[in-house]
Amino acid sequence: MPPKSETMPDDVEMQPLALSDSSERSQILKNASDKEEEDDAVNSQGKNKWSLKNSGGVKALSACGLYSFCSVSMILVNKSLASSYNHLLDHGDLNILLVVVQAIVAVICVESCRHLKIIEAYPPLTWETIKGWAPVNIFFCLMLFTGMASLQTNSVPMVTVFKNVTNIVTSLGDYVFFGSKSEPLVVVAFGIMLGGAVLAAWNDIFITWQGLFWMAANCVSTSGYVLYMKHATNNIKMTKFGMVFVNNVLCVVFLLPFSFAMGEIKLFFESKALHTFDYAFKNAFAGLVGFFLNFASLNCVQATGPTTYAIVGSLNKIPVTFLGYMLFDNRISPETWFFISVSMTGGFVYSYAKLRTSMTRK
DSSP states (O other): OOOHHHHHHHHHHHHHHHHHHHHHHHHHHHHHHHHHHHHHHHHHHHHHHHHHHHHHHHHHHHHHHHHHHHHHHHHHHHHHHHHHHGGGSSSSOOHHHHHHHHHHHHHHHHHHHHHTTSSOOOOOOOHHHHHHHHHHHHHHHHHHHHHHHHHHHSOHHHHHHHHHHHHHHHHHHHHHHHOOOOOHHHHHHHHHHHHHHHHHTGGGOOOOHHHHHHHHHHHHHHHHHHHHHHHHHHHSOSOHHHHHHHHHHHHHHHHHHHHHHTTHHHHHHHOGGGOSHHHHHHHHHHHHHHHHHHHHHHHHHHHHOHHHHHHHHHHTHHHHHHHHHHHHOOOOOHHHHHHHHHHHHHHHHHHHHHHHHHHHHO
């Protein structure tokens, strides 16, 4: 049996080795744990980014859907008012006065919601806010008047062609002022929609210098309205409902004098057949729809941008045409069917381009 002194060195040497193995195993386990935590953090961050991007896409889609629904509803309500009551007027129309009445109703709606605390309170109207927002209403008034003048001096198909040109001008302005570059497929979509409008209007292509002037003015004012709305929503520190309030108050201030000067207020008071509960109720309902349309427009421009807002506005003609056929027995001509088909194709191409861009960014 070996002496104890000879075995001691072995025992002494083995103990540090055991401690070393345990330390290494602990270090390995710690490193693995740290790696798992890092992987979890990366995955969590990736999921958060995915969630944020998806939520952004859903927000943009819902904004477009809400704007489209409100816009189509507003067109149909105003068409119902025109078809039901315009024949009761001896002469002229009440187009500007109807916009004023609907703006007044929208102001009442938003103020009622504020007092009932249904919506977030917004600051009182100030001179700085008025100066910042007034160009939106000036462009809107110009768009309204030049639009009426262009319809009086051009055929409806020609107006439709220039409306598609307006979308291209808006896209160029979006790039110049906000740096939003259009993808090649978006340009293709514009080309498809414009080409379809030209082909549909081929038999009615005729324009005078006066008609060209009013259409060019309408094109510039419409693009200016959308682009400045984007600028205002980005720079004026106010809630969207506050913007709805300011927009409608200024709309009344700008358009009421014009309505008076054009004799619409006098015409209304002289037309006793319009002084009915039914007419008042339909105008109040139109004002309520206008209140939601104001909010939806601001929300869509802020969430998606001027170009998408303009495209959605153009594509709204498709459901309006079908609903007009079903509700008002409007005839759909072969040219209109062709234009609808081409517009839908352009809309699908535009949607695909935006979807592909969104997926690429992810």
